[in-house]
Amino acid sequence: MxxxxxxxxxxxxxxxxxxxxxxxxxxxxxxxxxxxxxxxxxxxxxxxxxxxxxxxxxxxxxxxxxxxxxxxxVPRLARIELDDITEMRRQLEGMALERAIRHGDAEWESLLLAARHRLMRADNDPSQLDQWEQHHTHFHRTLVAPCQSVWLLRFIEQLHDQFDRYRRMAPPIPSVRSTLDAQHGELVELALARDAGGARALLDRHIELSYEVALGSCADAVGRTG
Incomplete structure (x- = not known):
C-alpha cells in the first residue's frame, strides 16, 4: 500500500x-x-x-x-537572457537539424510531412491558438528528432520552453507570423531534399525572426547589439 x-x-x-x-x-x-x-x-x-x-x-x-x-x-524577462537563449537555439538546433537530415529515414520524412500538414490546418483557424502552439512545438520536435542525441534533444526542448515563454508574452506581429508560417514549409522542402546547409541557414533566419517577435516581451528591449 x-x-x-x-x-x-x-x-x-x-x-x-x-x-x-x-x-x-x-x-x-x-x-x-x-x-x-x-x-x-x-x-x-x-x-x-x-x-x-x-x-x-x-x-x-x-x-x-x-x-x-x-x-x-516566476523569472523576470530580460533581453540579455533572451539573446543568450536565442543564440543557443541557433547553435544547438542547427546542429541537430544537420544531423537529422543526415540520419533521417523515410518514416521521418512521412512524420515531418504529417506534422507540417497539421500545422498548416491549425494556421487557418486563428481562434485555436493553443492548438496551433501544440502543433508548432510538435513540428519543431519532429524536424530534429533523428539527430541521434538524447541529450541534444533535451537541451533543445528546454531552450524552446524558455524561448516560447518570451514569445508568447510578446505582442503579436501578424506580418512576421505569416513569414514564419511560410518558412515552416520551406524547412520541410529543404529537409526532404537533404539540403543540410540550406536548411540550417533558413532555420537561423527563422529563429532570428521569432526573436524579433519575442523581444517585444522585454521591458529593457533595445534590439540586438551585434
Missing part, C-alpha cells in the same frame, strides 16, 4: 509538473510574480508534497526561481 501511495504521489507530481510547465510557458503567471503555495494547491487541487516536488523540478528546469525560505518566483 505504501508503495502504491508513493507511486501515486510521483504520478501526481509529474502531472502537476506538466500542467504548471504549460501555464508558465503560456504566461498564466506574471514575470517576477511570487507563487503562493496555498493558492496553487487550491487552484490545481493537489496535495502539498506532489506540488512541492513539481515546483522543485520546475526550478531545476529553469522555469521557476527558488528563493531560500521564501518559496518560488
Amino acid at each position: 505504501a508503495k502504491d501511495a508513493k507511486e501515486e504521489g510521483a504520478t501526481t507530481a509529474s502531472r502537476i509538473f506538466d500542467i504548471l510547465r504549460h501555464d508558465l510557458v503560456n504566461g498564466r503567471f506574471t514575470a517576477g510574480e511570487k507563487l503562493g503555495i496555498s493558492a496553487l494547491r487550491e487552484h490545481y487541487q493537489v496535495g502539498l508534497s506532489p506540488l512541492r516536488e513539481a515546483l522543485n523540478r520546475l526550478a531545476a528546469y529553469g522555469l521557476l526561481i527558488q528563493e531560500n525560505q521564501r518559496g518560488f518566483r
